[in-house]
Amino acid sequence: MDANTILEVQRVRHLFGGLVAVDDVSFRVYVNQCLSLIGPNGAGKTTLLNVIAGVLSPAAGQVLMEGKSLNGQPAHERARLGIGRTFQQALVFKDMSVLENVMVGCHLQGQTRLIDAALRLPRTRREEEDVYLEALRFLNFVGLGTKAEQMAANLPFGQQRLLAIARALASKPRVLLLDEPAAGLNRIEKSALVDLIRRLSDMSITTILVEHDMEVVMQLAEWIVVLDHGKRLAQGTPDDVRRNPAVIEAYLGTEVE
Amino acid sequence: MRMRVQISAIYARWRSNRNAVGIVLLALFIGTLPLWLGTPYALSTMIFIGIYSIVTIGLCLLMGFAGQISLGQSAFFALGAYGSAILSAHFDWSPWLAMVAAAIITGGIAAVIGAPIFRLRGHYLAMGTLAFGAIIHVIAVEWRTYTGGSSGLPGIPRLTLAGTPIRSDMSYYYLVWFFVLIALIIALNIVNSRFGRALRAIRDSQEAAASLGIDVSRYKLQTLVVSAIFASVAGSLYTHYMIFISPAAAELDLSIRLVLMAAVGGMASIWGAPFGTAGVMLLTLGLREIVPLVTRHGSGEYQIIAYGILLVAIMIFMPEGLIAGARKAWERSRSRDTGPVAWLWRRAQRGGQRIRVLGQRGQ
Amino acid sequence: MPQYALSDYIQLLVSGVSIGSIYVLIALGFITIYNVTGVINLAQGEFVMLGAMLAVTLLGLGLPFIPAALVSVALVTCVGVITHRLTIQPARHAPEVSLIMITLGTAIAVRGLGLLFWGTIPYALPEFTPGAPLQIMGAVLSRQRIWIMGVALVVLIILYLFFEHTLLGKAVRACSINRGSAEVSGVDSSAMSHLSYGISAGMSAVAGIVIAPLTLVTYDMGLGLGLKGFIAAIMGGMVSAPAAVAGGLVLGVLESFTAGLLTSGIKDGVAFLALFVVLVGRTMNLSMRRRRS
Numbered sequence: 076m077d078a079n080t081i082l083e084v085q086r087v088r089h090l091f092g093g094l095v096a097v098d099d100v101s102f103r104v105y106v107n108q109c110l111s112l113i114g115p116n117g118a119g120k121t122t123l124l125n126v127i128a129g130v131l132s133p134a135a136g137q138v139l140m141e142g143k144s145l146n147g148q149p150a151h152e153r154a155r156l157g158i159g160r161t162f163q164q165a166l167v168f169k170d171m172s173v174l175e176n177v178m179v180g181c182h183l184q185g186q187t188r189l190i191d192a193a194l195r196l197p198r199t200r201r202e203e204e205d206v207y208l209e210a211l212r213f214l215n216f217v218g219l220g221t222k223a224e225q226m227a228a229n230l231p232f233g234q235q236r237l238l239a240i241a242r243a244l245a246s247k248p249r250v251l252l253l254d255e256p257a258a259g260l261n262r263i264e265k266s267a268l269v270d271l272i273r274r275l276s277d278m279s280i281t282t283i284l285v286e287h288d289m290e291v292v293m294q295l296a297e298w299i300v301v302l303d304h305g306k307r308l309a310q311g312t313p314d315d316v317r318r319n320p321a322v323i324e325a326y327l328g329t330e331v332e
Numbered sequence: 333m334r335m336r337v338q339i340s341a342i343y344a345r346w347r348s349n350r351n352a353v354g355i356v357l358l359a360l361f362i363g364t365l366p367l368w369l370g371t372p373y374a375l376s377t378m379i380f381i382g383i384y385s386i387v388t389i390g391l392c393l394l395m396g397f398a399g400q401i402s403l404g405q406s407a408f409f410a411l412g413a414y415g416s417a418i419l420s421a422h423f424d425w426s427p428w429l430a431m432v433a434a435a436i437i438t439g440g441i442a443a444v445i446g447a448p449i450f451r452l453r454g455h456y457l458a459m460g461t462l463a464f465g466a467i468i469h470v471i472a473v474e475w476r477t478y479t480g481g482s483s484g485l486p487g488i489p490r491l492t493l494a495g496t497p498i499r500s501d502m503s504y505y506y507l508v509w510f511f512v513l514i515a516l517i518i519a520l521n522i523v524n525s526r527f528g529r530a531l532r533a534i535r536d537s538q539e540a541a542a543s544l545g546i547d548v549s550r551y552k553l554q555t556l557v558v559s560a561i562f563a564s565v566a567g568s569l570y571t572h573y574m575i576f577i578s579p580a581a582a583e584l585d586l587s588i589r590l591v592l593m594a595a596v597g598g599m600a601s602i603w604g605a606p607f608g609t610a611g612v613m614l615l616t617l618g619l620r621e622i623v624p625l626v627t628r629h630g631s632g633e634y635q636i637i638a639y640g641i642l643l644v645a646i647m648i649f650m651p652e653g654l655i656a657g658a659r660k661a662w663e664r665s666r667s668r669d670t671g672p673v674a675w676l677w678r679r680a681q682r683g684g685q686r687i688r689v690l691g692q693r694g695q
Numbered sequence: 696m697p698q699y700a701l702s703d704y705i706q707l708l709v710s711g712v713s714i715g716s717i718y719v720l721i722a723l724g725f726i727t728i729y730n731v732t733g734v735i736n737l738a739q740g741e742f743v744m745l746g747a748m749l750a751v752t753l754l755g756l757g758l759p760f761i762p763a764a765l766v767s768v769a770l771v772t773c774v775g776v777i778t779h780r781l782t783i784q785p786a787r788h789a790p791e792v793s794l795i796m797i798t799l800g801t802a803i804a805v806r807g808l809g810l811l812f813w814g815t816i817p818y819a820l821p822e823f824t825p826g827a828p829l830q831i832m833g834a835v836l837s838r839q840r841i842w843i844m845g846v847a848l849v850v851l852i853i854l855y856l857f858f859e860h861t862l863l864g865k866a867v868r869a870c871s872i873n874r875g876s877a878e879v880s881g882v883d884s885s886a887m888s889h890l891s892y893g894i895s896a897g898m899s900a901v902a903g904i905v906i907a908p909l910t911l912v913t914y915d916m917g918l919g920l921g922l923k924g925f926i927a928a929i930m931g932g933m934v935s936a937p938a939a940v941a942g943g944l945v946l947g948v949l950e951s952f953t954a955g956l957l958t959s960g961i962k963d964g965v966a967f968l969a970l971f972v973v974l975v976g977r978t979m980n981l982s983m984r985r986r987r988s
């Protein structure tokens with residue numbers, strides 16, 4: 076086991092009924108790397124992220140974090156171990172303010188238990204204020220500082236995605252799984268997003284980026300894994316993948332001829 | 333650093349003051365109400381409103397915040413009531429001690445049944461809680477040695493204060509509403525905390541909540557236990573006031589009435605709970621006066637017609653309840669932010685100051 | 696421990712099966728509505744009460760028995776359709792929990808109206824064919840119990856023919872299998888939802904009328920019967936009619952034996968315990984299957 080490997084996916088397989096959504100996929104991610112997972116619609120990217128995050132348990136294979144198997148660990152335990160994520164549909168908490176969303180993200184840093192909360196002890200109050208400021212910091216980090224008190228549901232879709240990222244960052248992940256963060260963003264928002272994701276490696280956060288937008292992928296990815304019909308079709312540096320005939324075939328189908 | 337100080341000070345004020353002001357106002361209202369409340373009947377009505385408010389506050393936590401339906405809340409009420417009654421009447425425990433013991437036992441039972449019951453969702457959870465309530469009702473009727481069966485258990489001692497039993501309705505009124513205020517404070521504290529945020533996150537999206545490290549099933553379970561303890565304490569207050577208890581305390585009808593009370597005020601609003609409770613109780617009393625005038629069958633529980641129609645209408649037209657619905661509509665419609673951050677921002681802009689934002693790069 | 700003869704067991708078995716047949720009818724009502732609309736209709740039991748009460752009232756107005764029964768069933772069917780139109784249709788996009796509350800609200804409103812119209816007095820419906828109880832292998836069996844089982848069987852057969860052999864029945868089934876694609880192929884799913892409410896309300900009314908001579912009719916009889924029907928439906932997994940039939944019969948027999956061999960008071964407790972166990976068992980089973988796949 077390489078000391079620089081932070082996460083390893085080993086021969087993972089997942090079935091929905093009879094459908095093989097992820098078929099014997101393996102790859103590894105190095106510390107601080109940005110790895111991109113690409114593939115046509117229905118390739119199994121989201122399913123694989125769900126397996127890594129512990130939402131789905133694989134039929135075979137395992138996910139290792141720093142050499143230790145995560146099998147059997149539920150999603151919230153994995154968050155504690157440092158796996159954060161965003162969702163394809165953003166899934167911000169709609170009934171909360173933007174800031175409260177991020178405050179939920181700070182959950183793992185808090186100590187307040189039910190009893191402390193019920194009695195609102197001084198240290199609980201202090202923690203609340205700390206969390207408040209901490210959340211504000213993350214919100215500023217993604218550029219939503221001024222929106223703090225708006226209802227999350229009222230944000231435009233692009234900003235909801237940014238909010239979801241801020242929320243995930245607040246959980247202090249070491250590995251961040253991003254599911255199509257650029258979908259539905261305009262040009263300016265996209266370049267801001269690329270900037271943002273670049274800054275993550277300064278914070279020593281490893282990212283696994285699922286994305287359809289090739290421009291975004293090519294700007295960010297240091298390593299690319301291509302899925303198709305649940306199988307790993309290819310992997311390599313962006314340049315390798317771009318030139319790989321099998322990838323071109325899978326993406327463009329029979330039109331190339 | 334100055335920014336930090338300012339924000340946290342404003343935040344603390346903004347956040348907890350609204351509720352603190354509310355609590356003080358309610359306390360003043362409750363304190364002075366007996367002065368202009370004419371009849372003893374009105375006073376005892378207020379006692380019942382208080383008792384049921386304690387249950388509905390817990391129910392709001394469970395249904396409105398954790399998002400878990402319960403059609404068996406009367407079971408916890410009955411467990412508290414019978415626990416208190418049996419321990420103090422059969423075993424001569426002090427009523428206060430009996431009340432605490434009943435609350436602990438009820439909380440324990442909630443913790444035990446919570447694990448299997450929260451495997452259920454939606455319809456099935458509703459029916460599972462309903463079945464639990466029905467089982468407790470059957471036990472109350474059938475375990476005659478201790479519960480007195482369907483005719484009930486009389487001769488329950490009163491609560492005491494400094495050694496003397498509390499006999500007057502006036503004292504009991506203050507006692508009950510003291511408990512209501514405590515319950516409100518606890519519930520508001522819970523809601524406005526890390527714990528409460530986690531609950532609301534669970535209600536919105538269990539998946540997203542789990543991805544942030546929230547142990548969903550543990551939070552649901554703890555909320556169930558809290559709501560069960562609230563119901564149990566209310567049940568004990570009920571028994572020691574009535575000095576009698578019968579299986580009616582465990583009936584499905586009571587569970588439904590409690591859900592209705594929570595729904596009228598708005599499940600997702602702790603403040604709505606006492607108002608919803610009062611609303612439904614007053615409606616009940618009003619109907620008890622009016623209906624016998626228009627029907628030939630004399631008296632009966634006709635108010636259930638209104639309960640039913642009200643429940644359906646609220647679910648169709650105002651699922652967030654009267655209080656919470658109104659507040660949400662206001663929050664959604666407001667065009668500019670009123671919170672401290674936006675306020676600071678605007679002030680800084682007006683003064684032409686540059687704001688150095690915490691957490692931005694290079695800081 | 697008292698001694699029981701074989702005839703006692705037969706007696707308990709047969710009365711269990713006859714009560715179970717009532718549960719079957721109600722359970723099928725639950726399933727029909729659930730599969731087409733996704734709603735668990737907690738007002739199901741109130742249709743049972745309405746069926747019996749209306750039959751009593753119509754008989755009192757001087758109608759002969761058969762027309763009274765038929766009119767009652769027809770009326771309750773209409774009530775079912777109206778209920779759907781007024782309470783479910785406007786909220787069909789509401790979350791599941793709201794729908795439960797709506798059906799619960801409907802149930803208590805209808806029960807309250809029953810109280811308003813008929814008061815708290817129990818009413819009696821005469822047995823369909825009065826006469827001395829029959830003796831079968833030493834067990835004493837009232838004639839009404841034969842009627843209950845017979846009518847339930849007939850309703851089952853009609854239901855089967857309707858769903859399997861008529862176009863309309865097939866359309867309803869298409870909706871329950873896949874609403875979206877049924878709509879695409881021209882089935883009016885809203886009409887099917889109305890129809891499903893009508894059918895199951897009518898079925899419940901039949902159940903109310905056949906059981907009435909055995910139990911007396913009260914405004915609050917619907918609650919208990921409705922819940923038992925639900926338990927039967929859930930024992931059958933909520934989707935399959937044959938399983939619900941088995942569920943209803945098992946529940947009836949279970950209750951009858953508990954009441955006969957232990958005490959009658961805890962038979963409800965046993966029923967709800969069964970519900971609890973079945974509900975929880977179901978999810979365990981599901982999650983185990985999920986893990987295995």
Ligand SMILES: Nc1ncnc2c1ncn2[C@@H]1O[C@H](COP(=O)(O)OP(=O)(O)OP(=O)(O)O)[C@@H](O)[C@H]1O
Nearest residue numbers: 091094096114115116117118119120121122123163
């Ligand atoms: N919950 C589910 N139940 C059944 N099948 C599913 C489920 N989720 C996904 N699938 C199927 O699994 C396959 C992989 O889906 P997945 O969502 O992982 O694809 P994806 O690569 O994320 O696609 P996209 O780019 O559209 O998001 C698809 O065929 C999909 O239809």
Ligand SMILES: [Mg+2]
Nearest residue numbers: 120121122163
């Ligand atoms: Mg996807």
